[in-house]
Amino acid sequence: MIETLASGQLLFAALALGATYALVALGLNLVYGTMRLLNVAHGDLVMLGGYLTYWAFALGGISPLVSLLGTAVAAALLGALAYRLLFRAMLGARRTGPRVEANSLLLFFGLSIIAQNLAALVFSPTPRGYEYLSDVLHFGNVALTGNRLAALLVAAALCLAVVLFLRWHTMGLAMRALIEHREAAAVVGVDIDRVQIASFAVGFGTAAVAGALVSMTEQVSPFMGFPFTVAAFVVIVMGGLGRLEGGIAAAFALGLIETYGVALTSTNWRSILLYGTFVALLLARPQGLFGRRAVMR
Amino acid sequence: MSLLEVRQLSMRFGGVQALERVSFTVAEGKIIGLMGANGAGKTTLFSLIAGNERPSSGEILFENQSLAGLRPDQVCRRGVARTFQVVRPFAGLTVIENVTTAALFGMRRYRDRAQARDAAAAVLQELELGDRAEALAGSLTLSGQKRLEVARALATGARLVLLDEVMAGLTPMEVEAMLLTLRTLHRTRGLTLVVIEHVMRALMQLSDEILVLHSGRLIAQGEPPAVASDPEVLRLYFGEAA
Amino acid sequence: MSPARDLMVVLALLGASAGVPFLGGDYWIGVGITAFMWVALTQSWSLLSGLSGYVSLGHVVFYGLGAYVVVASWEVLPIAVSLALAAGAAAVFAFATGMPVLRVRGPYFVILTFGVAELVKFVVMAAEAAAGNASRLILGTPEIETLFFLMLALAAAATVLAWGVRVSRLGHGLRAIREDEEAAETLGVPVARYKLLAFVLSACIPGAVGGAMALRNTYFEPLQAFDPMISFSMIAMAVIGGSDDLRGPVVGAACFVFLSEMLWANAPQLYMIILGLLLVIFVLFVPEGLCGRLFRSRGA
Numbered sequence: 001m002i003e004t005l006a007s008g009q010l011l012f013a014a015l016a017l018g019a020t021y022a023l024v025a026l027g028l029n030l031v032y033g034t035m036r037l038l039n040v041a042h043g044d045l046v047m048l049g050g051y052l053t054y055w056a057f058a059l060g061g062i063s064p065l066v067s068l069l070g071t072a073v074a075a076a077l078l079g080a081l082a083y084r085l086l087f088r089a090m091l092g093a094r095r096t097g098p099r100v101e102a103n104s105l106l107l108f109f110g111l112s113i114i115a116q117n118l119a120a121l122v123f124s125p126t127p128r129g130y131e132y133l134s135d136v137l138h139f140g141n142v143a144l145t146g147n148r149l150a151a152l153l154v155a156a157a158l159c160l161a162v163v164l165f166l167r168w169h170t171m172g173l174a175m176r177a178l179i180e181h182r183e184a185a186a187v188v189g190v191d192i193d194r195v196q197i198a199s200f201a202v203g204f205g206t207a208a209v210a211g212a213l214v215s216m217t218e219q220v221s222p223f224m225g226f227p228f229t230v231a232a233f234v235v236i237v238m239g240g241l242g243r244l245e246g247g248i249a250a251a252f253a254l255g256l257i258e259t260y261g262v263a264l265t266s267t268n269w270r271s272i273l274l275y276g277t278f279v280a281l282l283l284a285r286p287q288g289l290f291g292r293r294a295v296m297r
Numbered sequence: 298m299s300l301l302e303v304r305q306l307s308m309r310f311g312g313v314q315a316l317e318r319v320s321f322t323v324a325e326g327k328i329i330g331l332m333g334a335n336g337a338g339k340t341t342l343f344s345l346i347a348g349n350e351r352p353s354s355g356e357i358l359f360e361n362q363s364l365a366g367l368r369p370d371q372v373c374r375r376g377v378a379r380t381f382q383v384v385r386p387f388a389g390l391t392v393i394e395n396v397t398t399a400a401l402f403g404m405r406r407y408r409d410r411a412q413a414r415d416a417a418a419a420v421l422q423e424l425e426l427g428d429r430a431e432a433l434a435g436s437l438t439l440s441g442q443k444r445l446e447v448a449r450a451l452a453t454g455a456r457l458v459l460l461d462e463v464m465a466g467l468t469p470m471e472v473e474a475m476l477l478t479l480r481t482l483h484r485t486r487g488l489t490l491v492v493i494e495h496v497m498r499a500l501m502q503l504s505d506e507i508l509v510l511h512s513g514r515l516i517a518q519g520e521p522p523a524v525a526s527d528p529e530v531l532r533l534y535f536g537e538a539a
Numbered sequence: 540m541s542p543a544r545d546l547m548v549v550l551a552l553l554g555a556s557a558g559v560p561f562l563g564g565d566y567w568i569g570v571g572i573t574a575f576m577w578v579a580l581t582q583s584w585s586l587l588s589g590l591s592g593y594v595s596l597g598h599v600v601f602y603g604l605g606a607y608v609v610v611a612s613w614e615v616l617p618i619a620v621s622l623a624l625a626a627g628a629a630a631v632f633a634f635a636t637g638m639p640v641l642r643v644r645g646p647y648f649v650i651l652t653f654g655v656a657e658l659v660k661f662v663v664m665a666a667e668a669a670a671g672n673a674s675r676l677i678l679g680t681p682e683i684e685t686l687f688f689l690m691l692a693l694a695a696a697a698t699v700l701a702w703g704v705r706v707s708r709l710g711h712g713l714r715a716i717r718e719d720e721e722a723a724e725t726l727g728v729p730v731a732r733y734k735l736l737a738f739v740l741s742a743c744i745p746g747a748v749g750g751a752m753a754l755r756n757t758y759f760e761p762l763q764a765f766d767p768m769i770s771f772s773m774i775a776m777a778v779i780g781g782s783d784d785l786r787g788p789v790v791g792a793a794c795f796v797f798l799s800e801m802l803w804a805n806a807p808q809l810y811m812i813i814l815g816l817l818l819v820i821f822v823l824f825v826p827e828g829l830c831g832r833l834f835r836s837r838g839a
Contacts, residue, residue, distance in 0.1 A: 032646070036646075038646055038649070086819070086823065089823070090823070101645055101646050101649075102592075102594050102649075103822050103826060105594070105596075105646075105649060106774065106775070106778055106818055106822045107818070107819055107822045107823065109771060109775075109815075109818065110814075110815040110816065110817075110818030110819035110822065111815065111819060112815070113811050113812070113814060113815035113818070114811075114812050114815035114816060114819070116811075117808040117809075117811040117812045117815070118808075118812060120808050121808045121809070121812070230657070233650050234654070237647065237650055237651075241646060241647070268664075268665060268668065269665070271657070271661040272658065272661045272662060272665060275654050275655075275657045275658035275661060276658055278654050278658075279651065279654045279655055279658050282643065282647065282650075282651050282654070283639045283640070283643075283651075347725055349721065349725065368724065368729075368731075369721075369724040369725045370724045370725075370726075370727045370728055370729045370730065373724075373725060373726060373727035374727050378725075378726070379725060381722065381725075385719045385721070385722040386718075386719075386722075387714070387715055387718030387719055387722065387723075388718060388719075389714075389717070389718050390714060390715070390718055394711075394714070397711070398711060398712070398714075398715045398723070398726055398728065399726045399727070401708055401711055401712075402708070402712060402715075402723075402726055402727035402728045402729075403726055403727040404727070406727075410706075410708070410711070449726055453726055453727055
């Protein structure tokens with residue numbers, strides 16, 4: 001037992017899981033932070049990214065690591081479109097202003113149902129998978145497949161890129177300004193509309209890339225997205241809503257808790273661990289593990 | 298007799314000393330003006346009295362009973378009502394529903410909803426909001442929303458009302474109207490008022506006594522003419538404003 | 540808006556539908572049970588979320604616990620007692636969890652209620668697995684007509700309860716909390732007590748409904764009894780019908796049941812897609828719900 005826990009194998013699994021969670025949660029957090037929209041369809045973008053990658057590989061023989069660029073662009077465009085068609089009016093309308101959170105939750109829930117069932121209708125509910133970089137590599141006593149390593153590296157690199165973008169790029173700065181204070185950002189001349197469209201694009205794009213990476217190691221299916229939505233929400237609540245770096249730290253924390261927790265108990269306990277950690281944490285520290293925004297009285 | 302007594306009240310937020318050992322008493326039936334620059338601690342003082350915040354140290358007595366540890370709703374039921382500097386109407390409820398809430402839950406606590414509504418309607422008449430009773434509170438103008446704040450505070454049946462800049466942002470004519478309303482209310486209802494105001498002339502006219510806060514400390518108190526000629530007040534307050 | 544008239548309208552509708560078992564066959568009785576179930580659940584959800592603005596995304600937990608209680612006490616206790624126990628268990632659970640859960644607001648509350656419901660689902664699954672029950676069958680449940688009238692009674696009870704809360708001080712205070720909690724508290728509304736009371740009241744009937752549905756299904760399976768879709772559906776029905784209106788849940792439930800009877804058996808995916816589209820359309824264009832739109836009588 002101790003040997004298993006101390007092995008690099010488990011640590012690698014935890015890191016890989018954490019990196020995936022971090023990437024999925026990042027976009028969710030960005031969309032929430034800048035616009036207070038609760039995207040419960042976020043996991044379905046993971047599903048979409050998975051399918052795009054699968055079809056590119058199955059039909060065109062395109063490597064997932066190449067097609068993920070196209071996947072990211074496609075999802076980013078979808079995000080921009082969703083913003084233009086559905087959310088811009090909602091964010092602007094005074095009537096729904098204070099209730100944006102609840103309304104966005106319902107709207108995204110509707111979209112989620114549509115996306116899942118459309119996928120089931122078009123792609124059939126059968127899970128689909130492919131083999132890519134599945135050779136086992138050895139690093140010391142750690143054995144892992146190439147696709148897992150590639151997924152971890154790409155996810156980590158992309159998280160880092162987004163963080164750097166937010167820190168140094170003008171648009172990134174504008175996004176952070178919007179997260180901190182919407183009205184103040186507008187007053188100092190930030191073009192709110194452009195920032196929001198960019199947030200949708202980045203949020204949707206990163207989720208689809210996460211889906212592309214997941215499809216390299218797991219089968220894709222129409223209803224695979226929901227667990228990712230849940231995990232991403234757990235992560236961003238742990239990290240503090242709108243706190244992007246906190247979310248990344250929380251993602252790795254959750255990856256560790258989940259992987260080691262399951263290793264110590266059994267896979268039946270996975271969900272209990274996930275939700276138990278989440279509920280306990282939210283009750284103990286409602287502002288999130290790394291958050292500072294007060295939500296309690 | 299003193300209705301409100303504040304003893305050695307201090308409040309610290311993180312490293313900021315918002316209030317430091319503030320003591321004063323408010324006699325029943327008086328109008329007290331509270332002045333001071335932005336950040337002097339005026340609104341913090343209201344929040345402490347009304348139970349929205351807990352003081353770091355010190356004591357607040359209302360009718361010779363401590364308010365320590367009471368929640369805002371409990372303080373309200375004792376007979377203290379406040380308004381909010383940044384108005385907080387129940388935007389999705391009608392004006393009369395806003396005021397009825399105060400009549401139902403405040404110190405007066407009407408058991409009967411029809412009676413509460415009648416009482417609310419009467420208060421709305423006094424504040425000249427009677428014809429807007431069925432409008433949604435969010436649709437009122439700023440002046441209307443400030444009046445609504447006052448109407449809600451009154452409808453609780455409170456004996457002590459804390460008014461936080463209810464004249465800020467109003468036109469000179471609206472200020473005159475509000476002054477008249479406040480005087481009338483004070484006279485007819487026998488209310489005790491503590492008033493925060495930046496409109497200096499209005500405050501001087503209205504108040505029986507003025508308290509001056511500066512950086513969390515009480516630096517002067519007395520009748521308006523005395524305070525207006527106090528050298529430290531002149532230097533700190535009017536000096537900065539001039 | 541006259542809540543008393545709304546109550547009469549809803550009760551008259553429910554009363555009229557009591558004739559169904561004498562006119563239609565088992566199919567229509569089954570449809571009636573489903574419709575009453577949704578009316579009862581959505582009415583209870585609206586009592587909390589429609590009035591106070593605390594959007595619960597985990598109301599299925601009360602339903603599931605009710606089902607669990609009835610199934611676990613099957614052939615141990617009389618049905619009436621175990622149904623009462625189901626309602627009581629849901630209320631006790633709401634009371635115990637409400638105190639900490641209701642301290643968080645907005646999206647945190649939404650996600651937390653969802654998390655609590657899922658946690659309970661997985662704990663019950665683990666407990667059942669440990670006890671060696673993948674699912675439980677119960678035999679000798681009451682006739683379908685009996686269940687029809689039971690569910691009708693629960694829908695009526697939920698409606699009367701929701702009406703009672705709406706016209707009481709509690710309802711008035713909850714609306715004030717929905718609009719601005721801090722201002723409400725400063726005006727004397729005992730916010731913590733009222734929120735908890737509303738949470739408990741909105742839990743007990745779903746508990747009994749869950750128990751009654753276990754009798755109808757004659758089996759219990761945690762994944763189904765705690766299905767998060769049930770929570771989502773309550774919200775969707777309330778939104779489509781109008782969430783701060785006594786008639787809203789009836790209208791919402793009627794739309795849903797009609798759609799599902801038309802499509803569910805033959806084209807489940809199409810049914811879900813239409814459901815999703817409806818939700819999108821309503822949130823975007825009719826956020827106040829059908830009752831807010833069709834029967835608008837308040838100056839807005």
